[in-house]
Amino acid sequence: AQSVAQPEDQVNVAEGNPLTVKCTYSVSGNPYLFWYVQYPNRGLQFLLKYITGDNLVKGSYGFEAEFNKSQTSFHLKKPSALVSDSALYFCAVRDDLRGDMRFGAGTRLTVKP
């Protein structure tokens, strides 16, 4: 069965510093990987996805993610964090065999001024 793991419940960074939110995945077929962000009392917003091709994927709001097949990872990164990036981040996976999207437990990112 497909699944994703987000090993960190909480990530704290200072504004202006680079940030990384970690995600590892497990699928039977080819992985389709996604990152979403959730602000308080809101639904999830799509940030970026990896389907195939270049291992470095660029997305919304300056975020990017690196797909690493050998480590089965898809870490979310941003070169310079903003206080407004503080939110709950979810990694998700969909495989090409089963199809439905499964989410990680989420990582709460706090960016301090």
Place this chain on the structure above:
Amino acid sequence: KAGVTQTPRYLIKTRGQQVTLSCSPISGHRSVSWYQQTPGQGLQFLFEYFSETQRNKGNFPGRFSGRQFSNSRSEMNVSTLELGDSALYLCASSLLGSGFGTGELFFGEGSRLTVL
């Protein structure tokens, strides 16, 4: 283009009652998925509908049910409510859904259910 619309946004019920939540997907999207979000369990997949047919189902009891109409609007129903059903219920739409595409899900703002 209007986004995914969920109604109601907030509701309070008592144990034993039932509740129906509604979701209108983005125009042209044929797939609607439902998720339950709680602090303890995170985001859990309930079910997915595509062209009025349930395509996938998560691991929830039969008290949780759904349907999709010909205009792609979807409803989910929870009968005999329990305290543990208190959660944010999120609906998401996509153009083709699982198994047919690699598209992302577009989420609504959610319906927050409180069971007393």
